[in-house]
Amino acid sequence: MSKSLNDVCNELPDLETSLREACDWLVDVAQIKTEMIEPESDSRHMQHEYWRGSFRGEYNVAERKWDVFCPVWHGGQAVKSLCQAWQVTREDRYLEAAKLGGEFLLRNRITEGPDAGLILAYEDLPDKTCSSAILETLDGLFLLTDTTGDDRYETAAIAAAQWCRDNVWVRGEGLLRDWFDPKTREFFTVPHTGRKDVPGRPLVDDAVWLTAARRGGDPSLRDVFYEVLERLLRDERPAGNWVDYGPCRRDSGEIHPRHAYWWGRPMLEAWRDTKEQKWMDAAQRSGQWYVKAQRLDGGLLRFTDLDFNTACFGHATSGIACAAIMWIELFQETGDFIWLEPLQKAMSYCRMMQFINPEDPNLQGCILEKVLPPDGTDRNPYYIRELGTIFYAQAAAQLIAAARTDG
Template sequence: MTLENTVPLDSSCKSIKTNMIKKTRNINYESRWHKDNMTSFDYEEMMQSLNLACDWIIEQSICTMATISQNENPHNYKYSNWTGAIREYNAQTRSWYVFGPIWHTGQAIKSLVMAYKILKQQYILDAAEKCCRFILNATIQDTDEDDFGMIDARENGEPEVSATSCMLEALDGLISLAELTNNNKYWQVVINCLEWTQKKLFLQDEGLFLDNYNIETHTAYSSPNTLLHGVPGRPLIDDAVFLKGYQRTKNLKFREVFYATAQRLLDEEYPEGNWIKFPPCDQVGGFLHPRQAYWWGRPMIMAWLDSGESVYLKCALRSANWYKKAQRLDGGIFRMTNLEFNTPSYGQATSGILSAACLWNDLIMAGYRDDYIEPLRQAIRFGHKMQFKKTSDSNLTGSILEKVLEPDGSDNPPFLIRDLGTIFYIQALSLAIGNKLL
């Protein structure tokens, strides 16, 4: 095949912007699914599943109150207004809690925008805007402050620390919403954040970002797990937000940041298509994080489309192939996958295989259908099977099971429900329906 004239679907990159397929319930089979569809997917069932997953985010996961209890905030994050934040659910104790709420909320916004383009229901878009307000409330908006533009993105057990990756992974949701609504305010928040990040956290000569920013001392530094391997930071190319910022503003500094980071990833790639050297992978233990190849492999497609250089496409293909090897017979993936693609008996990561489906989607649309269509369909089937539809605990209805926990000797339900499983299910299914891949 040739590399020219191939366009994957991505919601916010100007150079690859494509209209989502408009669906109605009275159109014929050929316009619903791809003409060679011979799978067991039912159109109505998958549309209902998408709707049900959105409803779990909107009706269950989104925080509706400005304040939350200490039990809901185990890491003691300091946000003045929690309205619109995304929460996770503990099925064993039937309780809600927050973890990494800024980037989880940003990815939820992205999911809801993608689903809105398929389902065309206003309440889904309204929910995305509600979530957006939580992120805006966590943004330094005073132009006189030295940290103007920073988004306070806390994740781990250090309540005064904002994590760089969490901040950057929140931005694509704002970009998606900005492009759908033509609201320049959301774009401006993104641009301000990118400018602050480039100035405060990016190591230009290294192509790396410092991991953390202490909000109280106004100092940036990297985590011990990163420094352990002799590198001062991480190559955070997540969602290609700096490239998208460049395409919006033509600010060449953003483009330089993106390609310096991409080059560092090409230099550090190991194993093929992945990056075990950098957290959250565990180089000492020999385990690869299930979403690492997605975060850093998928933006390589955008680099290829922007630059025309096939070296980036080849890297994305290697990441896609890493996921093919890691995918289990049931369609899922495990969190503790090692270099030989062996895994423990427990510890599936549904969000990991659904993020892989998003990467496979882009490559299918770029002309590699035969290589990735069946892995993508297996991933969607797996996610669909993991959806709770009829439950005694109504808090579960519509959510996606992230993993089954090891037996602990109790009668508690062995379910880990992460908001990310549902978030990436919505993203993957929206792409698959919109591109007629099921």
């Protein structure tokens, strides 16, 4: 039985080699090196005028065809993973790719006028910004400043958080409106799978409100953070998760695989900030939700219901990688061994999902996100999203770094 993060690392031989292979795929295969892309590689017609430094988001293995999806927030998380990988490998090409990704993010924002600071984080809608996508971009920018010393990235992240405070935060409700049209400056809602009786969602992704408050010397951003966290405590269902808000499916009780990560992990940062036990208790409930949702093979299915039942297909490797990150941090804060076994199983599962010496060079080093259900044909069932590789790289880099200081 593992007694430390170093033990977990020792049970995962060549973890740094695996991390390098994943990052090599992000840099050499997934990252876009041209300012524009072919229309057939952008089926959603995302309204970005500059693409260099972004990452291809999806790959149809059967057709060997690329597409992009959520390039801004996925790009922010890719930048984060490459910075973390550089910190443990000192491989300069990872840092150069992270800076290229940072330039893509800086070019896709508004710098003047009433919406100065807005990052154009398009997601499901090709010309409307999504508030969660904005927030999920920012931690990569903060880390890029930490890694390079270039404060442009941090300044942009703080400005984006302040724009969200001024424009999408529903003061007193602990909610943020979801969708904004930067051309008409109108907010609107779209049909969603969660609650329809509230004006938004309680968004605290990556605890970036608190990071921006500290770095920008702006206590009002801290106020937003804790108001949203209090809303999350009130609306928690089931324990450690929030099925009543999209992208979970409220009516059927199916829970998105990264939901507890985005909204449960920031509770740990609140505990570090205040030492109030309620935040640690909440974080541990989210960690336990992942323990119960983990399958015997170490993976996680994309939609897990309230009784922890799942479909037979649709693994979400990105989800179990996010769980691994939570378990690393929970062990660091609590020293409780209960987090180590699921962590080891999760990382082993991710390693099994990594392509080593495939026939298709577009797959070399990447992490398989899921296997599609049979459709009666012999088509290849593999489904690639760069998020599987991105979050695996974050988890692997974080585990390696933590193990080096954990006996």
